[in-house]
Amino acid sequence: MALLKLRGVHKGFQTPKGPHPVLRGIDLVVEESEFVCVLGYSGSGKTTLLSLIAGLMEPDAGEILLEGRPIQGPGPDRGIVFQNYSLLPWMTVLENVNLAVEAVDSQRPPAERVARGEHLIRLVNLWDARHKRPHELSGGMRQRVAVARGLAMDPKVLLLDEPFSALDALTRATLQSELARIWMEDRKTVLMITNDVEEAILLADRVVPLTPGPGATLGPEIPIRIARPRLPRHVNRDPEYHRIRQAIADFLVTQRGGNGGPPQALKAA
């Protein structure tokens, strides 16, 4: 049974000019321990999709099932790492992560909770900065705290909302490989949305493009069969990588009506 399933999900908003459809007929299946990337342009509805799965919004139609049961509102079982980190500015790194640990592990003895918090902060290489407040941290460090907090929720599915889009390219590359490393240790089920094709191919088992809005739907999926670990300097020399990258890019661009042609189906992998 699939861990996460979306069926016929629709979402729109009311605007002064009338109803504006954001997502249309979204069907998605995510299996356990998979790393899935949803890829799309900015403004295509990616964050809306993730907010629906996280339970922060409700769909207008369709269903969202976690382990076969419909989701009911937000919860740590679908832990989310927000695009803007959303760290609480009056708390230190340690306190931010422990907030999640305590919310989820209230049954376990305090010693175990403390150990878990420490483990997660060390995992993202921030132990030395654990007493710092968010305003004292760089963007990359803040994002790592957000990831540690997301993992602290011990979610069934970890949702990542363009986690690296606010960072410079160099930090982005560093954090991508860190995320890959962390994921390989744990094999959590991850659903990540991004606008970066290369990032998606580096990290995901499967890439699902989102057509540009309004009324975006999910395009045909592309499995990524490149062996892990995917080090950028090796992957860059892999012709398979370039083929996939070109195929996805072509799909997205022609979906938008670029390349001088009408929208085309994606060439099969």
Place this chain on the structure above:
Amino acid sequence: MTRDTATTVILPLLGAALVLAVWAGLSQTVAPDLPSPARTWEESRRYVLEPFFKDGETNQGLGRLAFYSLVRVGKGYLLAVAIGTPLGFLLGLSLRFHQTFDPIVQFLRPISPLAWLPIGLIVFRQSEAAAVFTIGLCAMWPTVINTAVGVRSIPQEYLNVGRVLKLARWRMLRKIVIPATLPYVFTGYRLSLGIAWLVIVASEMLTGAPGVGGFLWQEYNALVYSHIITSILTIGLIGFLLDRMMGAVERRVKTA
């Protein structure tokens, strides 16, 4: 001398000197009944240099008078803050509460202390309690309103963190709502203190209670005008210091 010293010390002193010059000029020319700075100082020296003397209830040093006023302000201010803070939180957190009580808040807010004082005297029948009641009622509005605004201004993303973690109601309040609101609450506290100090002077003038305001009105009736000016200067100075003090507290809370 550093640039800082010049701007924070020299310039204000220059400003003060200018005001003194204008005052002296006015008292010589257009308003001969207004005592000059020199005469004001002559007649008020004792009150300033021996701030804690007491020759009976109606003749006391400025230190003692300021102390009485501050104690009264303290009581009224604590009342204002104790009632205003939870009221502000309720207004911000609950839509129903807001819909029910906000019109009453907006209605009561502009009522002057001078209007509340007679009610206080009727209800409590003694001037001390009436003054504290009046201060509390007038000073609480900035706390109420700033707290409510603070609650409503909490970024949705912080609330979402709490929602995703499924935090219990009291944890949400303690860990997210209250810390996020604190800067607004302390701004309200600072404004409330300013109003409390304003109201104490008016209350004392009306009830004749011993204090800086009481002294001002007493000396007006005794026709010793230079003491009125001294009172005004004292009131201004204390108000300034109180505000500075609260400003420092507010800054500490904001960077915490």
